[in-house]
Amino acid sequence: MxxxxxxxxxxxxxxxxxxxCHSHCGIPLHGKDILIYNxxxxxxxxxxxxxxxxxxxxxxFGNRSRPVLLCSASEDYVIVWDIEQCKRRTQEGKTAAGTVxxxxxxxxxxxxxxxxxxxxxxxxGAAVYILNSKKREVISTLSSHLAPVTSAEFCPWNRDxxxxxxxxxTFKVWDLKAEAVCYQSFVLSAxxxxxxxxxxxxxxxxxxxxxxxxxxxxxxxxxxxxxxxxMDLQKMDKRYQMHQxxxxxxxxxxxxxxxxxxKPVLKITSCSSNMDSSNDNTRGSSRLCIGSTDGLYxxxxxxxxxxxxxxxxDYTNLSITMAGSWSIPPGQDNSMLLxxxxxxxxxxxxxxxxxxxxxxIWACGEGFSVFxxxxxxxxxxxxxxxxxxxxxxxxxxxxxxxxxxxxHSKVKSSxxxxxxxxxxxxxxxxxxxxxxxxxxxxxxxxxxxDYPADGAAPTTPYSHLSTGNxxxxxxxxxxxxxxxxxxxxxxxxxxxxxxxxxxxTVCTGHDKPVSSVSWxxxxxxxxxxxxxxxxxxxxxxxxxxxxxxxxxxxxxxxRGAQFYYLDKFILVGSGPSxxxxxxxxxxxxxxxxxxxxxxxxxxxxxxxxxSSTDITALSAINDFYSHIVLVxxxxxxxxxxxxxxxxxxxELPDAHSRAVHCITQNKGSMFSTQAPDSYxxxxxxxxxxxxxxxxxxxxxxxxxxxxxxxxxxxxxxxISPCGRFIATGSExxxxxxxxxxxxxxxxxxxxxSDTVLSVTFDPSKPELLTGTLDGNLHLFQSSSGTSLPQNTxxxx
Numbered sequence: 001m002x003x004x005x006x007x008x009x010x011x012x013x014x015x016x017x018x019x020x021c022h023s024h025c026g027i028p029l030h031g032k033d034i035l036i037y038n039x040x041x042x043x044x045x046x047x048x049x050x051x052x053x054x055x056x057x058x059x060x061f062g063n064r065s066r067p068v069l070l071c072s073a074s075e076d077y078v079i080v081w082d083i084e085q086c087k088r089r090t091q092e093g094k095t096a097a098g099t100v101x102x103x104x105x106x107x108x109x110x111x112x113x114x115x116x117x118x119x120x121x122x123x124x125g126a127a128v129y130i131l132n133s134k135k136r137e138v139i140s141t142l143s144s145h146l147a148p149v150t151s152a153e154f155c156p157w158n159r160d161x162x163x164x165x166x167x168x169x170t171f172k173v174w175d176l177k178a179e180a181v182c183y184q185s186f187v188l189s190a191x192x193x194x195x196x197x198x199x200x201x202x203x204x205x206x207x208x209x210x211x212x213x214x215x216x217x218x219x220x221x222x223x224x225x226x227x228x229x230x231m232d233l234q235k236m237d238k239r240y241q242m243h244q245x246x247x248x249x250x251x252x253x254x255x256x257x258x259x260x261x262x263k264p265v266l267k268i269t270s271c272s273s274n275m276d277s278s279n280d281n282t283r284g285s286s287r288l289c290i291g292s293t294d295g296l297y298x299x300x301x302x303x304x305x306x307x308x309x310x311x312x313x314d315y316t317n318l319s320i321t322m323a324g325s326w327s328i329p330p331g332q333d334n335s336m337l338l339x340x341x342x343x344x345x346x347x348x349x350x351x352x353x354x355x356x357x358x359x360x361i362w363a364c365g366e367g368f369s370v371f372x373x374x375x376x377x378x379x380x381x382x383x384x385x386x387x388x389x390x391x392x393x394x395x396x397x398x399x400x401x402x403x404x405x406x407x408h409s410k411v412k413s414s415x416x417x418x419x420x421x422x423x424x425x426x427x428x429x430x431x432x433x434x435x436x437x438x439x440x441x442x443x444x445x446x447x448x449x450d451y452p453a454d455g456a457a458p459t460t461p462y463s464h465l466s467t468g469n470x471x472x473x474x475x476x477x478x479x480x481x482x483x484x485x486x487x488x489x490x491x492x493x494x495x496x497x498x499x500x501x502x503x504x505t506v507c508t509g510h511d512k513p514v515s516s517v518s519w520x521x522x523x524x525x526x527x528x529x530x531x532x533x534x535x536x537x538x539x540x541x542x543x544x545x546x547x548x549x550x551x552x553x554x555x556x557x558x559r560g561a562q563f564y565y566l567d568k569f570i571l572v573g574s575g576p577s578x579x580x581x582x583x584x585x586x587x588x589x590x591x592x593x594x595x596x597x598x599x600x601x602x603x604x605x606x607x608x609x610x611s612s613t614d615i616t617a618l619s620a621i622n623d624f625y626s627h628i629v630l631v632x633x634x635x636x637x638x639x640x641x642x643x644x645x646x647x648x649x650x651e652l653p654d655a656h657s658r659a660v661h662c663i664t665q666n667k668g669s670m671f672s673t674q675a676p677d678s679y680x681x682x683x684x685x686x687x688x689x690x691x692x693x694x695x696x697x698x699x700x701x702x703x704x705x706x707x708x709x710x711x712x713x714x715x716x717x718x719i720s721p722c723g724r725f726i727a728t729g730s731e732x733x734x735x736x737x738x739x740x741x742x743x744x745x746x747x748x749x750x751x752x753s754d755t756v757l758s759v760t761f762d763p764s765k766p767e768l769l770t771g772t773l774d775g776n777l778h779l780f781q782s783s784s785g786t787s788l789p790q791n792t793x794x795x796x
Contacts, residue, residue, distance in 0.1 A: 001310060004337075005042045005350035006319050007035075013341040013348060014324025017110055019059035019070060020339035020350070021329050024083060026070060027348055031055040034072055036083060039337060039350065047087055049096050051079055058108050061329075062117040062133075069133070071101075071111050071120050078102035078111075078122055080133050101131045102138065114154040121152040121162060128152045128164050130176065140179045144172060150193060156200045161223065165207050167192035173223055182223040189213050197268035199286055199301070202742070204228060206288065206301075208265025214290070216301060218744040228744045229690075229706045231304045233263040233290065233297060239654065240306040267291035267326035271298060271336070289336070291326035293343060296353075302743060303692070303701040310353065320349050368640055368649065368696045370626045370665070370679050380644045381605035382565060382627070386582050391600055451672035451764065456782050457725045457737045458761075458768040459747045463779040465500045471513070472758050472771025474716070478519045478526075479623075479670055481764030485526060486771065487514030493528050493538075498762060500779055507543055509536055518562040521622055525585055527570065529561035535572060537599070539587050546585050547599045560618035565643075566625060569604065573615035578607040578631060578641065607641060609633055610648050619663045619682065623670075628696070630682060632660035638684065640699070652699050656686035661714040669721035669763030678723045681740075685710065685717050691728055693740065707745045708736040713755050713773065720761045727768055729756035735770045735778075749780060 007027055019026040026036045029048065032055065036047040054074035062069035068083040079098040086096035102122060110123040119139065120131045127143040147168035155161035161182075162174040169192060173183040191211040198205055205225065208214045212233035217225040271287035287307065290297040295311040312321050324343035328336065338351040376382045471489035477498065478484075486494040486504075491512055495505035512531035519526045525546065529535045534550035535558060549572075556575035564571040570581040586598035609615060613633035620629040627644040636659050642649040662685040668674050680696040690706035708715070708730035715729030725746070726738040735749040735756045749770070758771035766782035 001315055001318070002352045003318055003349055004039070004352050005037060007037070007348045007350075009341075009346040009348060012324075012344075012346050014343045016325060016341070017058040017060060018325055018327040018339050018341060018348070019061050019072075020327035020337060021061035021068065022065070022337070023068060024061065024070075025327070025337075025339050025350055026059055026061075026072075028056040028059075032074070034059070034070075034081075036070070036086075037350075042350070047083070047090060047096070049081055049086060049098065051098055052077055058111045058122075060111040060113065062113045063115050064117050069113070069117055070098075071113065071133070072098075073102075073105070073108035073111055073122060075105075075107055076103060078105060078108065078120070078131060080120070099134065099136075101133060101136050102129060103136070105129055109148070110151050112151075112153055114159060115156050116159070119154075121154065123149040123152050123164070125149070126166070128162070128174075130162070140176065142174055142179065144181055144184075145170070147192070151196045153196045153198055155219070156198050157203065161219075163196060163198075163205055165193040165196050169193060169209070171196070171205075171207055173219070173225065175223070183225050185217075185225065188215055191262075195265050195268050197270070197288075199270060199288075202286055202301075204286075204301075204744075206268055208233075208268055208290065210262065210264040212263040212265060212292070214265060214268075214299075216743075226707065226744060229301070229304050229704060231299065233265065233292065236299065236304070236306045237263065237297070237309065240309060242654065263292040263294065263297075265290055265292065266323065267328055269328040269330060289328060291323060291328060291338070291340070293322050293324075295323075296338065302703045304704045304706075305701060318349070318351075319347060368628060368680075368699070370621050370628050370696060371676065372625055372627050372644070374644075376627075376644055381580055381646045382568075382643055384580075384582055384604040386584055386600060386602060390602060391584050391586070449671070449764070451669060451721045452766060452782075453672065453722050453724075455722070455766050457720070457746055458766045458780040458782045459737065459749060460781050460783050461749075461751055461778065462767070462781040463500045463777075464751075465496075465777040465779075467494060467775040467777065470775040471773050472775060472777065473513055473515060474517050475758040475760040475769055475771050476517050476519055477760060477763055477769075478523050479521060479763060480523060481669075481671070481762045484760075484769065485517040485519065485528075486777070487517045487528060488775070489513040491530060491532070493517060496777075498767075500777060505543065507538055507545075509545060509548075510534060515558060516561050520563045520567045522567060527561060527563070529558040529572070531557045533557055533574070535561055535570070537570070537583065537585060539585065542587070546587060547583060547601055549581075549601060556614065559615050562618075562620065563622050564620045564629070566622065570601070571618065571620055571629065573618040573631065575614050576609050576612045578609065578615065578618070578629065580604045580606070580643070605646060607646065607648075610637070610639055610651050611635060613637065616659045616661055617663045617684075619665045621665060621667060621679070623667055630663055630665070630696075632663050632684065634659050636660070636686075638663075638694070638699075640696070650699060655684060655694075655701075656689040656692070658686040658689050660684045660686050662716045664717050664719060666719045666723055668723065671764045672721040672723075674723045681719075681723075683717050683719060683726065685715060685728065687712060687714070691717055691726075693726070703740070703743055705736075705738050705743060705745070707738075708732075708734075713757060715756065716758050718759045718761050718768075720766075721763050722766075725761075727759040727761065727770075729759050729770065731755045733772075735759055735768070735780075737768070749778075752776070752778060 029035045032052045034049040038044045052074045054076045056074050058073045070081040081098035089096050105124045108122045108124045112121045120133050122129045126145045130139040145166040149166045152164045160176045165171045169187045170185045172181050175182050189209045191209045196207045205217045214231040216228040286301040288299045298307045320342050322343035323340045325341045327339040341348045474487035476485045484496045491510040493507040510530035516529045525539050527537045533554045536545040537547035539546045554574040558574045560573040572579040582602045582604045584600040613635040617632040629641040631639045638652040638655045640650045664683040666681045685691050692701045693703045709732045717728040733752045736745045737747040738745050754772045754774035768780040770778045
């Protein structure tokens with residue numbers, strides 16, 4: 001950081017709007033005059049502007065580079081100055097003069113130009129005056145706030161929209177043509193709102209308050225605002241300090257024993273995208289520069305996390321230690337100017353920083369990937385095998401293998417007694433290309449349609465089914481999308497057709513609610529895990545389990561279970577242990593010893609989490625070989641297990657403010673193809689802390705989603721097979737569908753009667769299935785679907 005200019009003032013300017021653009025900056029002189037300095041040639045003599053009779057209370061520069069316009073306000077006049085014209089008049093020995101565009105507006109606390117510099121918004125008291133910047137004309141007067149207006153900003157993509165914020169802790173969206181309020185927010189905070197900013201690339205509106213709270217809203221074409229995210233500058237700063245290792249246990253204890261000082265949001269502006277944007281994994285990522293009293297905060301809006309902080313106390317060569325007001329023009333040529341006034345002394349400084357120096361230090365990873373870079377090591381647990389003698393072979397008599405006894409009335413001839421063939425094989429030449437009938441193709445499973453990569457999200461209600469007031473805790477489609485597993489709160493598992501028609505296959509045996517279900521890759525068997533500390537492996541088509549894992553095998557409830565490594569292993573998380581089991585499913589039974597299971601399960605390896613924290617969720621890829629297993633702990637951490645080495649490869653502490661209850665990887669499906677890098681993305685959900693999407697290659701959060709409501713129930717999430725959409729449950733009786741590239745939701749799926757606990761996408765076609773707390777299943781299709789809605793009901 002470089003201090004380019006230091007100005008000593010004759011009065012305190014800590015709570016006054018300052019003026020700064022790329023080429024000039026200005027401060028009041030003796031209260032009534034204005035000094036204009038050149039930002040490039042700071043040694044030049046400043047330009048003096050005279051014309052006000054009252055004390056100047058607000059100043060701002062226009063948005064256009066030619067001509068450079070300055071608007072200043074006092075209780076008597078609002079004047080617009082052409083800086084180049086004023087310089088010429090001064091050089092000619094004449095008095096610089098401006099254009100009076102308003103008078104007797106009382107004390108104006110904030111000024112802003114529209115993006116064409118044709119209009120000026122002046123905030124005075126509880127009213128906002130829209131003035132013509134070329135002549136004395138009040139275009140409109142907007143008064144609806146209950147307290148003084150602190151800021152007003154013109155919308156960059158709609159010239160007829162203005163947003164005002166006030167000390168009444170609300171903001172309003174105005175239609176300037178109708179001079180009416182289009183949208184009025186609720187009370188956002190207990191403290192007044194201070195600053196506002198439009199982010200044109202995402203069409204977002206951001207506002208901040210005196211207690212360090214920030215809110216980001218999306219402004220749609222219908223002028224309705226939807227909150228995208230909420231941030232707390234104080235909490236973000238604490239997390240940043242902790243991840244940088246700058247806060248020891250003693251200093252943390254000292255900080256908790258003292259009164260915390262708030263970090264008011266004095267100014268908001270955008271940063272240039274040159275800050276290492278090559279590492280962004282999702283489009284629409286935006287960075288904000290937030291000026292507060294103790295420094296400049298750079299925030300990644302997609303993740304609601306700090307990238308870096310520039311504290312005044314870290315620079316001993318600066319003349320300023322606490323800021324009272326900021327003026328930050330947009331960055332240009334990889335640099336940014338900061339015009340800052342001191343909080344307690346009559347001092348103003350012009351600072352320059354380079355955007356390339358704002359490094360992203362948050363949660364740097366070690367470059368992991370779900371795809372293995374080398375084969376399994378000889379001593380790797382992944383090379384474990386069941387020995388032949390460990391597999392229960394059926395007993396034989398006198399060394400003869402058991403064979404079925406078959407009776408045939410006719411035995412096919414071997415052909416030795418028949419006449420020799422005289423006609424050799426002749427290929428059929430007059431055969432159509434589609435030789436197989438549709439019936440044969442369906443029987444052989446050859447009709448595989450690609451998942452629509454550019455299709456719309458499934459939002460149209462198609463089918464509704466009731467499981468009989470049994471909470472749906474988990475859902476999963478089979479790999480071919482033909483069947484659905486539903487783990488219910490009454491300890492049973494329902495197996496449905498994907499169309500939710502017909503009676504389900506009911507599998508019982510657990511004593512407590514089923515917490516997870518998982519299909520094998522070959523779709524021949526599936527497993528269910530329950531809160532009763534047991535796991536069962538079921539053979540498709542049978543209501544009796546082939547494998548029962550219980551009898552004190554697990555000391556604590558199972559928090560995650562699935563097939564792993566192309567169905568070679570069963571992966572189980574219980575307590576602080578991650579278990580890797582080899583298994584062999586044998587469906588043959590001895591009619592005499594009917595209840596004797598011949599299937600085999602053997603523990604290949606057990607792993608313990610870092611700091612021995614209990615596992616709350618786990619995820620691994622089963623569709624292809626992968627050495628990576630992701631484990632979430634009760635200590636709010638995410639741990640990366642390298643199963644090839646059999647150890648924890650990396651740990652990300654405090655991934656959420658609460659323990660993660662659901663982790664979902666982007667697994668795609670057999671019907672779709674994605675870019676290889678997209679498989680390194682995974683989702684995490686935590687109660688009261690929304691949903692985050694992470695990149696395994698850097699172990700960084702790349703986007704955050706907070707529009708849904710999740711305060712007490714473990715609502716799950718899912719990624720669509722095309723990798724474009726994210727669905728999550730919510731406690732407001734809705735399911736939310738997000739675009740993976742944007743933090744605001746695309747669709748809010750209603751028509752649910754209770755909290756949506758589970759969501760899952762069909763791997764073969766754009767359909768979404770949701771399960772609720774009161775035991776209802778809702779199937780949604782894409783808007784391109786032609787099927788008619790239907791209601792079905794399953795027997796209890």
